[in-house]
Structure formats: structure tokens, C-alpha cells
Amino acid sequence: MKKILAFLLMFLLFMTSAPVSYGQPQTLSLIAKSAILIDAKTGEILYEMNSHQQLYPASTTKMLTGILAMENLEMDELVPIDAETPFTEGSRIYLLEGEQITVRDTLYGLLLESANDAAVALAKMISGSVSDFSVLMNAKAQELGALNSNFVNPNGLHDDEHLSTAYDMAMIARYAMENPIFRDYVSTYQYTVAATNMQETRYLYNTNRLLYDNINKVYVDGVLRGCKYEGVTGIKTGYTSKAGGCLVAGAKRGETELIAVVLGSTDMGRFSDSIALLDYGFANFKTVNIMKAGSPLGSVQVKRGAVRQVEVATAEESYATLPIEASEHILRTEVLLEEYLQAPVKQGQKAGTVQIYAGEELLGEFKAVALEEVEEGGLLSVFGIEDSTANIIRNLTFGIMAALILSLVLYILFKRRQIKRKKLLRQQLAEQARRKKELERARWEEQYKGGRSY
Structure with a gap:
């Protein structure tokens, strides 16, 4: 990211007559041991401090538990509560053995009240045991890009082996916030x-003070201010005596959406740290929409298909992160489509890429996909003839053959009639x-008889 920003700054200096000065990225005064700020749409890292240091994530763990529950359970299902779960330590919603509560309500307990018993109940419902659920958690975390995490329980209660990083939690949060149900909950x-x-x-009640709290004040860059934050989108708090104050915070203003993660802060310091990170992000960066999802990109040839080509479009919204004062005009796109696709082609199948550049610097790549399904064509498709054209040819061929056969039949009938008439004429002449x-x-x-009578 720093290399990209440096390029953008040089480009701006070259392209504008007025001098532009961004300086070096500032060092924020944070209480946390580890922190990261990312653009939620592009994944660009805007600020980081010890972001790959393994620390205890506390209840921010519940983001992963929550998204796994949403992806594996139905909201109206009843969660079985066994004899052990109600005795889970820490924050709870006080589930009782045999209580009938839905997945929906249990998830609200998990993500608002940060209930540890809710986390255990959901984990057992999905995998049968906490240990088996931990295996699922670690597999999902790696799938989402986590590099240095090891989850051993679904709630973040202290365990020396239960570790993650600010970077890994940012990757998990970015994925989770793409789920509209999760987004609504947090x-x-x-x-x-x-x-x-x-x-x-x-x-x-939600434990994230950024959502509501203007009563309790925190110092941010020397200024005392309320915890409630403009444009906040959630997402999850965490605290244990060993982990300290942890917070994954999200906020959106216009097209720009940011995710901040702080680990190893204090109870109130996690909120001041997150505000400082989000303030820095909104003050210095912006997210630019390059292409809408479904933007047409042209067509790609289809070999052996029912049609000769398929239309191609962007699969998703395409964004780029820029310094706040940078012009969007420095961005350009290159569309690289496949030379051809082999039938059958599935709708949504990758058909190329869209590359976004700032000058010669590649900022990102996005998929280009086929808009329609293309079935395998008939025999003539090997010659590049579409099925619709093949049908016309076949119909014309059948029509010509039918006409020829009809003409032959008529000719035969005519000849037979002609022969019959000739035969009849010969018979008449003979007669x-x-x-x-x-x-x-x-x-x-x-005459002879008359001659003899004389």
C-alpha cells in the first residue's frame, strides 16, 4: 500500500500545477499492543502496528462463531441446551438445560451481550462438541486469509493456546460484514x-459503545469526546484480564467503509484507539467505485457451444483506495478477456479479469464472468455454426429434400400418366x-360378291 500511495503522490505532483504534500504516514498514539486499519471494500491496509503479533482475541472470537452459525444453521431452529452449557463462565444470557430458544435469539445473545453460553450452545449444535467446532473455526479462518490464528473455543475465554492477530481478525471481520444478516446483528x-x-x-444490549454511548468520554488525540461514532456499522467487543481490551470496529461514510482492529488495549482504551484509527482513515483516504457489478465488458468466443459467443460483465463492484485528495482521473482499467471458452459454459464462470491501475501501478484485479449459460452445441458447432443457424440449415435442407422428393413424385406421376395416355393412344390407333x-x-x-352375281 505504501508503494502505491507513494506512486500516487508522485503522479499527482506531476499532473497538477499546485503543489500537493501528503508527508509520511503519521504514527498514532495508541494504547493497544497491536492494531490495524483496512479498507473494508478493497482490503487495503491503511495503518498497522504489530498487526501480525499473536495475542489473545477475547470475545472478538465470536465474530467467527457467529458467521459459522449463520452459514450452517436455520434461524428458526431450536438450539439444544445440555446440562453443561449453562455453567459456562463469564458473560452469559443464562441459558437453562432444556430451554427452547431459537438460533436467531441465541445469535443476538452471542453478538450483542457477548454471551459465552450462547457460543458454546451454537458450537455444540453445529459440530457436536467444542473441540470439533474449533477444527471448523480454524479451517474457516484459514480460508478467509488468517495467517497466525489458533482457536480452541467458540467464545474467546482465556486459553494459552487461543491466539490470533489484528490482521487475522480484520480478514474475518471483512468477510463477516459482507453477510447482510451478520451486518444487521452487529x-x-x-x-x-x-x-x-x-x-x-x-x-x-450491545456492548459496543461506538453504537450509542455519548455519556462516557475518552481522550482521542488529546481531545475528550463521546464514544458514539458517526457512521459506525458495529462490530464486536472483547475483554479478559489476560487479553485486555479488544475491539473490532467498523464505520462507513459515503463510499468509504473502514474496519479497525485493536488488541491488548484497556477497557475504555479500545474505544479511543478505534476512534483514532477510524478518524485517521476517513481523514486521509477514500474509496472510489470504479465499476458497478454487471458492467458489460464485451463478449468471448465459445467453442462447440450452442451459440458462438457469450456476453461478459463484471462479477462484483470494483473499488480502489486513494489518498483523500487524489483525483479519480489517475485511475484506469484494462479488461483482459479469455480468447475463448469451451462449452458447456456456466453462468458466472470466469471469462477474464479487470485490472485497475494508477498509472503503471496495479491496484487490484476483479473477475469478469459469463452472463449466461451456454450449452454444448450440436454436430455443426465444431465448424463454429450456432445451433440456431444449424436449425435454419437443417430446416432448409429438409425443405429442399422435401421439395425434391415431391418433384420426383410428381414427375413419376406425370410420366406414368404420360405413358398411360400414350398406351391408350396406341390402343386407340390400333383399334x-x-x-x-x-x-x-x-x-x-x-364388291367381290357383287361381281360374281353378273
Whole structure:
């Protein structure tokens, strides 16, 4: 990112008559041991401090538990509560053995109240045991780009082996926030759980002060201010005596959406640290939309397909991160489409890439995909003839053959009739000749008999 920003600054200096000075990225005064700030849309790292240092993530762990529950369970399913789960330590919603509570309500307990018992109940429902669920957690974390994490429980209660990094939590958070259900949960301040078969109505409140708290004040860059943050989107708090204050915080202003992670801070320091990071991000960077999802990019030839080509478009929104004062005009795109696709082609199949450049510096790549499914073509597709054209050719061929056959039949009928008429004519002529001979014979006989009477 630093290399890209340096290039952009030089480019701006060259392209503008007024001098532009960004200076070196400032060092923020943070309490946390580790921190990172990323652009949620592009994944660009905007600020980092010991971002790959392994630390205890505390209840920020529950982001991963929550997204796994949303992807593996139905919201209206009932969560089985065994005899062990109610005795989970730490923050709880006080689940009872045999209580009938839905996945939806349990997730609100997990992500708002940071309930450890809710985390255990969901983990057991998905995998059967906490240890088996931990295997699933680690596999998912690696899939999302986590590099130095090891999760041994679903709630973040202290364990010497339960470790993560600010970078890894940012990758997990970025993925989770793409899920609209997760996004809705972590931005909710208050939720009411209706009475169950064993409990009265529960009122749950989010532990993330950035959502609501203007009463408690924190110092940010020497200024005392409320915790509530403009444009906050969530997402998850964490605290244990060993981990200290942890917070994954998100905020969005216009097109720019940021995710900040702090680990190893203090109870209130996690909020001041996150505010400082988000302030720095919004003051210095912006997210630019380059292409909308579904933007047409042209067409690609299809070999052996029912059609000869398929239309191609962007698969998703394309964004770039720029310094706040940088002009969007420095950006350019290059579309690199495949020479051809082999049928059958699936809708959404990759058909090329879109590259975004600032000058000659590559900022990112995005998939170009086929807009429609293309089935394998018929016999003539080997010659590049579409099925629709092949159908026309086949119909014309059948039409010509039918016309030829009909003409042949008509010709045969005509010839047969002609032969029959000739035969009839010959018979008539023969009959006429026979009658003529008989007539001449009769005359001769008459003349002969008449001659003898003299």
C-alpha cells in the first residue's frame, strides 16, 4: 500500500500545477499492543502496528462463531441446551438445560451481550462438541486469509493456546460484514428475546459503545469526546484480564467503509484507539467505485457451444483506495478477456479479469464472468455454426429434400400418366386400324360378291 500511495503522490505532483504534500504516514498514539486499519471494500491496509503479533482475541472470537452459525444453521431452529452449557463462565444470557430458544435469539445473545453460553450452545449444535467446532473455526479462518490464528473455543475465554492477530481478525471481520444478516446483528443496539419455556423476556444490549454511548468520554488525540461514532456499522467487543481490551470496529461514510482492529488495549482504551484509527482513515483516504457489478465488458468466443459467443460483465463492484485528495482521473482499467471458452459454459464462470491501475501501478484485479449459460452445441458447432443457424440449415435442407422428393413424385406421376395416355393412344390407333381393315375387308367382300352375281 505504501508503494502505491507513494506512486500516487508522485503522479499527482506531476499532473497538477499546485503543489500537493501528503508527508509520511503519521504514527498514532495508541494504547493497544497491536492494531490495524483496512479498507473494508478493497482490503487495503491503511495503518498497522504489530498487526501480525499473536495475542489473545477475547470475545472478538465470536465474530467467527457467529458467521459459522449463520452459514450452517436455520434461524428458526431450536438450539439444544445440555446440562453443561449453562455453567459456562463469564458473560452469559443464562441459558437453562432444556430451554427452547431459537438460533436467531441465541445469535443476538452471542453478538450483542457477548454471551459465552450462547457460543458454546451454537458450537455444540453445529459440530457436536467444542473441540470439533474449533477444527471448523480454524479451517474457516484459514480460508478467509488468517495467517497466525489458533482457536480452541467458540467464545474467546482465556486459553494459552487461543491466539490470533489484528490482521487475522480484520480478514474475518471483512468477510463477516459482507453477510447482510451478520451486518444487521452487529449494528443492533437493543434486542428483545421473547419469553421461552423456562425464562422470562430477556432484553439484550450491545456492548459496543461506538453504537450509542455519548455519556462516557475518552481522550482521542488529546481531545475528550463521546464514544458514539458517526457512521459506525458495529462490530464486536472483547475483554479478559489476560487479553485486555479488544475491539473490532467498523464505520462507513459515503463510499468509504473502514474496519479497525485493536488488541491488548484497556477497557475504555479500545474505544479511543478505534476512534483514532477510524478518524485517521476517513481523514486521509477514500474509496472510489470504479465499476458497478454487471458492467458489460464485451463478449468471448465459445467453442462447440450452442451459440458462438457469450456476453461478459463484471462479477462484483470494483473499488480502489486513494489518498483523500487524489483525483479519480489517475485511475484506469484494462479488461483482459479469455480468447475463448469451451462449452458447456456456466453462468458466472470466469471469462477474464479487470485490472485497475494508477498509472503503471496495479491496484487490484476483479473477475469478469459469463452472463449466461451456454450449452454444448450440436454436430455443426465444431465448424463454429450456432445451433440456431444449424436449425435454419437443417430446416432448409429438409425443405429442399422435401421439395425434391415431391418433384420426383410428381414427375413419376406425370410420366406414368404420360405413358398411360400414350398406351391408350396406341390402343386407340390400333383399334382404328383394325376397324379400318375390317371395313375395307367388308367392302372388298361386298364388291367381290357383287361381281360374281353378273
